[in-house]
Amino acid sequence: xxxxxxxxxxxxxxxxxxxxxxxxxxxxxxxxxxxxxxxxxxxxxxxxxxxxxxxxxxxxxxxxxxxxxxxxxxxxxxxxxxxxxxxxxxxxxxxxxxxxxxxxxxxxxxxxxxxxxxxxxxxxxxxxxxxxxxxxxxxxxxxxxxxxxxxxxxxxxxxxxxxxxxxxxxxxxxxxxxxxxxxxxxxxxxxxxxxxxxxxxxxxxxxxxxxxxxxxxxxxxxxxxxxxxxxxxxxxxxxxxxxxxxxxxxxxxxxxxxxxxxxxxxxxxxxxxxxxxxxxxxxxxxxxxxxxxxxxxxxxxxxxxxxxxxxxxxxxxxxxxxxxxxxxxxxxxxxxxxxxxxxxxxxxxxxxxxxxxxxxxxxxxxxxxxxxxxxxxxxxxxxxxxxxxxxx
Amino acid sequence: xxxxxxxxxxxxxxxxxxxxxxxxxxxxxxxxxxxxxxxxxxxxxxxxxxxxxxxxxxxxxxxxxxxxxxxxxxxxxxxxxxxxxxxxxxxxxxxxxxxxxxxxxxxxxxxxxxxxxxxxxxxxxxxxxxxxxxxxxxxxxxxxxxxxxxxxxxxxxxxxxxxxxxxxxxxxxxxxxxxxxxxxxxxxxxxxxxxxxxxxxxxxxxxxxxxxxxxxxxxxxxxxxxxxxxxxxxxxxxxxxxxxxxxxxxxxxxxxxxxxxxxxxxxxxxxxxxxxxxxxxxxxxxxxxxxxxxxxxxxxxxxxxxxxxxxxxxxxxxxxxxxxxxxxxxxxxxxxxxxxxxxxxxxxxxxxxxxxxxxxxxxxxxxxxxxxxxxxxxxxxxxxxxxxxxxx
Numbered sequence: 001x002x003x004x005x006x007x008x009x010x011x012x013x014x015x016x017x018x019x020x021x022x023x024x025x026x027x028x029x030x031x032x033x034x035x036x037x038x039x040x041x042x043x044x045x046x047x048x049x050x051x052x053x054x055x056x057x058x059x060x061x062x063x064x065x066x067x068x069x070x071x072x073x074x075x076x077x078x079x080x081x082x083x084x085x086x087x088x089x090x091x092x093x094x095x096x097x098x099x100x101x102x103x104x105x106x107x108x109x110x111x112x113x114x115x116x117x118x119x120x121x122x123x124x125x126x127x128x129x130x131x132x133x134x135x136x137x138x139x140x141x142x143x144x145x146x147x148x149x150x151x152x153x154x155x156x157x158x159x160x161x162x163x164x165x166x167x168x169x170x171x172x173x174x175x176x177x178x179x180x181x182x183x184x185x186x187x188x189x190x191x192x193x194x195x196x197x198x199x200x201x202x203x204x205x206x207x208x209x210x211x212x213x214x215x216x217x218x219x220x221x222x223x224x225x226x227x228x229x230x231x232x233x234x235x236x237x238x239x240x241x242x243x244x245x246x247x248x249x250x251x252x253x254x255x256x257x258x259x260x261x262x263x264x265x266x267x268x269x270x271x272x273x274x275x276x277x278x279x280x281x282x283x284x285x286x287x288x289x290x291x292x293x294x295x296x297x298x299x300x301x302x303x304x305x306x307x308x309x310x311x312x313x314x315x316x317x318x319x320x321x322x323x324x325x326x327x328x329x330x331x332x333x334x335x336x337x338x339x340x341x342x343x344x345x346x347x348x349x350x351x352x353x354x355x356x357x358x359x360x361x362x363x364x365x366x367x368x369x370x371x372x373x374x375x376x377x378x379x380x381x382x383x384x385x386x387x388x389x390x391x392x
Numbered sequence: 393x394x395x396x397x398x399x400x401x402x403x404x405x406x407x408x409x410x411x412x413x414x415x416x417x418x419x420x421x422x423x424x425x426x427x428x429x430x431x432x433x434x435x436x437x438x439x440x441x442x443x444x445x446x447x448x449x450x451x452x453x454x455x456x457x458x459x460x461x462x463x464x465x466x467x468x469x470x471x472x473x474x475x476x477x478x479x480x481x482x483x484x485x486x487x488x489x490x491x492x493x494x495x496x497x498x499x500x501x502x503x504x505x506x507x508x509x510x511x512x513x514x515x516x517x518x519x520x521x522x523x524x525x526x527x528x529x530x531x532x533x534x535x536x537x538x539x540x541x542x543x544x545x546x547x548x549x550x551x552x553x554x555x556x557x558x559x560x561x562x563x564x565x566x567x568x569x570x571x572x573x574x575x576x577x578x579x580x581x582x583x584x585x586x587x588x589x590x591x592x593x594x595x596x597x598x599x600x601x602x603x604x605x606x607x608x609x610x611x612x613x614x615x616x617x618x619x620x621x622x623x624x625x626x627x628x629x630x631x632x633x634x635x636x637x638x639x640x641x642x643x644x645x646x647x648x649x650x651x652x653x654x655x656x657x658x659x660x661x662x663x664x665x666x667x668x669x670x671x672x673x674x675x676x677x678x679x680x681x682x683x684x685x686x687x688x689x690x691x692x693x694x695x696x697x698x699x700x701x702x703x704x705x706x707x708x709x710x711x712x713x714x715x716x717x718x719x720x721x722x723x724x725x726x727x728x729x730x731x732x733x734x735x736x737x738x739x740x741x742x743x744x745x746x747x748x749x750x751x752x753x754x755x756x757x758x759x760x761x762x763x764x765x766x767x768x769x770x771x772x773x774x775x776x777x778x779x780x781x782x783x784x
Binding site for chain 1: 443444445446447472474475476477479505506507508509614615685686689690692693695697698699700702703705706707709710711712713714715717727730731732734771772773775776777779780
């Protein structure tokens with residue numbers, strides 16, 4: 001038995017971790033644009049990166065270091081350092097060479113515009129502003145935001161039966177370019193649990209599938225997607241099931257927060273697909289629904305156009321039949337095994353569900369027992385506005 | 393040797409074909425909403441239908457008839473007769489039973505809202521308005537429109553060296569729910585060429601790949617997609633290469649017209665992908681580009697954000713390398729083999745290309761010799777507006 005309690009201090013919830021955000025002049029008007037996470041002892045690292053073949057320089061730089069420990073991660077927003085070739089990697093080396101004395105094997109992570117060299121001098125100046133004894137997790141979470149409208153943090157204290165405890169804390173940024181094939185731009189997680197590196201990686205991989213990899217804003221997979229989990233083992237305590245459950249809670253919360261804050265999104269929709277041939281086919285359907293432009297615009301219009309949901313199921317290529325399909329909005333079944341149930345009264349009820357900020361669309365394919373749950377948002381004018389003008 | 397000449401009379405360009413559009417009160421304000429194509433002799437039929445598993449009742453009805461000839465196709469807009477089960481098929485039988493005397497093996501085709509039964513009585517009344525001796529191809533093309541802002545027709549006269557000739561004529565409707573996996577809502581083609589049914593089907597399948605299946609508006613594949621080619625062989629003339637070239641010209645023109653008239657679209661963009669591992673990988677990239685929300689919104693914003701193009705190439709999963717990728721806007725190369733060429737002067741030039749109504753984005757992957765060309769449009773506020781309010 002164990003007890004999970006949510007706590008407030010983000011990536012600093014874990015013992016021995018420090019963090020802050022500063023302004024280095026990358027963003028306009030003095031907004032925070034550089035963050036660090038520092039641990040006073042060395043950390044093991046577990047990580048998941050984008051599957052994009054054009055992965056950014058920070059990811060290449062990280063991978064080239066092989067197996068290592070670190071006590072320092074530095075993150076900048078506004079510039080992704082992607083498509084910058086060897087020069088982009090050299091820029092990282094130059095910047096990290098100016099790290100403070102106590103920093104060992106520093107790691108960098110970036111998010112922002114693709115195809116522009118890092119403003120190296122500004123970043124080096126920014127690093128001088130870092131106070132490694134600061135515990136300002138919220139400032140760090142704000143500094144890594146790009147088109148996010150709110151910062152995203154989550155942390156748990158995990159208490160075991162004997163009274164011993166450990167922590168997991170996290171921050172993330174999301175908003176656009178979010179897709180089931182690695183669904184976060186950046187997420188940094190700290191823990192003082194005494195977890196082995198191998199087990200930490202195994203659990204991170206597993207939890208990613210049903211959290212970040214089940215979330216979609218626009219079906220695009222970025223060059224910089226990164227989830228990094230740092231453990232300094234300071235608590236000396238570990239419990240596998242408790243660790244996994246807390247990590248799942250944190251990553252699910254952050255994944256939903258990212259979708260809820262999807263560019264221009266006004267709704268968070270859960271797609272519950274059941275009755276598919278297998279879990280894989282259920283996943284295909286759930287992700288097709290969360291990525292369909294016609295479904296997303298109907299959500300924005302609060303139009304219970306269940307025909308588009310049926311059409312998207314049919315277009316996804318999985319085994320499905322008009323005669324065995326059922327569709328519900330929350331608990332309201334609008335189509336059942338080929339029977340048209342929809343009338344004016346039901347339309348009114350369905351429209352009321354769609355006016356909610358958060359609801360579930362369920363599709364039972366009636367084929368076998370495969371299931372998957374995905375998270376998506378609507379697509380409105382603001383998405384177009386944000387992305388038509390992104391670089392200006 | 394042969395000569396292709398574009399002619400004006402749409403589906404009536406071919407000898408022996410008649411067509412018209414009437415208003416049966418399905419659309420508001422007396423707009424035309426029912427069309428027919430009639431041939432005074434029986435026709436062979438070649439066809440390509442949607443791959444959507446929830447295919448609409450008219451497609452099921454057509455397929456159930458097996459191998460047959462017809463002289464009459466009736467089309468209604470505003471109601472797709474999809475997700476209507478057996479009742480939807482019975483509705484078609486009831487409606488077609490009221491066809492005029494000279495009609496043999498009539499075929500029906502529908503487009504519009506999914507999941508609503510056909511307004512049978514209105515349609516039966518509408519059929520009484522059909523004058524089978526009318527030659528009003530433009531009225532027919534208008535009657536099949538849904539969110540289209542202009543009607544789409546194209547026809548050719550094909551003259552052989554000995555002075556003999558035949559015709560191919562077509563009309564189409566498109567606009568939304570258009571995707572490379574069968575890229576038209578509805579397209580009807582007539583010919584008086586003496587082509588065999590088998591060869592007509594073979595050529596239709598082949599030409600579909602590089603025309604309708606290379607066009608995308610929103611990445612959704614509808615329940616009703618249909619291309620139907622009717623031949624009455626009246627000319628007694630046939631020439632395979634000439635027939636294929638004319639059919640390709642017609643279908644390419646209509647595919648581009650559909651994309652140009654994509655819901656809310658302001659631009660027609662050609663994606664020319666070369667240097668891929670093989671043609672299939674080139675096709676994956678070209679379609680990923682034409683479907684990417686981030687690329688489409690950048691097009692709408694006239695923002696030469698080539699980084700999003702690189703990112704989409706990388707996310708598509710094909711073999712690609714930052715170091716061997718090149719990207720051009722028309723003739724302006726903005727990224728070449730890993731070299732950042734983009735500066736303020738080039739940005740100005742690139743922005744000028746993007747302000748055009750029609751231009752080409754080329755991606756050379758530098759891997760091998762695979763190539764594919766796709767067609768797409770931008771995504772702006774109007775797309776959201778049209779699709780958020782579609783049923784109202």
